[in-house]
Amino acid sequence: METKTRYDIPCNIAQSLNIIGDRWTLLIIHEILSGHTLFNEIKKGLKGISSNLLSERLKYLEQQGIVETELYSEHPPRYCYKLTDSGKDLEDVFNAFIIWGSKHLKKCYKKIVDEETGDEIEIGYYSKRTGERVNKIAVVPVSDPAENE
Template identity: 65%
Template sequence: MKSRYNIPCNIAQSLNIIGDRWTLLIVHEILNGQTLFNEIKKALPGIPSNLLSDRLKYLEEEGLISVELYSDHPPRYRYTLTKNGEELEHVFNTLIIWGSNNLQKCYKKLIDPKTGDEVAVAYINKKTGEVVDTVEVIAVQEELQRAGDE
């Protein structure tokens, strides 16, 4: 896959990896336990086999999935998420929450299994573990500048 965005932005660079049509849906199916080619294809009606094959190869190259040969004749593979791939679960959950808040026809919602109540996204301070009420996006160079000023 070619890099489409030459912008110094985490979102743009992430989309260079996962922004192609079907890519996030493929990762989501693997996350949901569809680990074989035919399982993924069946779960995603309309995806051409050659496109699925190309996307799986690309996701492996990018380190989001790992591939294991489980049958020699014919060759068949099992796809699993790497740690980097598993971290996309938070993105999926956030999209589910966004959809439940904004789509006219909602298919899923994210709930607390203990209470059945819907949940929301929260930001946690990595250092203190406390919930943060507001966040600010800063450039990495700006962060390095602030650290140098202290």
């Protein structure tokens, strides 16, 4: 396995990038989110990735609790890849990328729409306590990061 650049910064973004920031990793997760759960399906959707690198990334994602394998054929043994709850929670990150791309890229490949109306949608933030939409957000430090472990 290649030597990874690690961020030793007390920051959610840096620590998340330590897990999902390698080349191809986000695209692999996106393929699984899109329903491509077999190795060859994932590889076909990612033109240019080698089988060895895909295998390496999938193993790493499994070690990190983002992906899990499920046996779907015993003879020969074949596995499919499923996202764990932690992996599924990345869907909002992908949606944010798609919305950003719709707004800022010259050539846009996807957009996020309301399934029933076809209207384009935007991301909103809601209070965990009240459930009401929040208009202004602030990023603040956690007083004791160990409380989250």
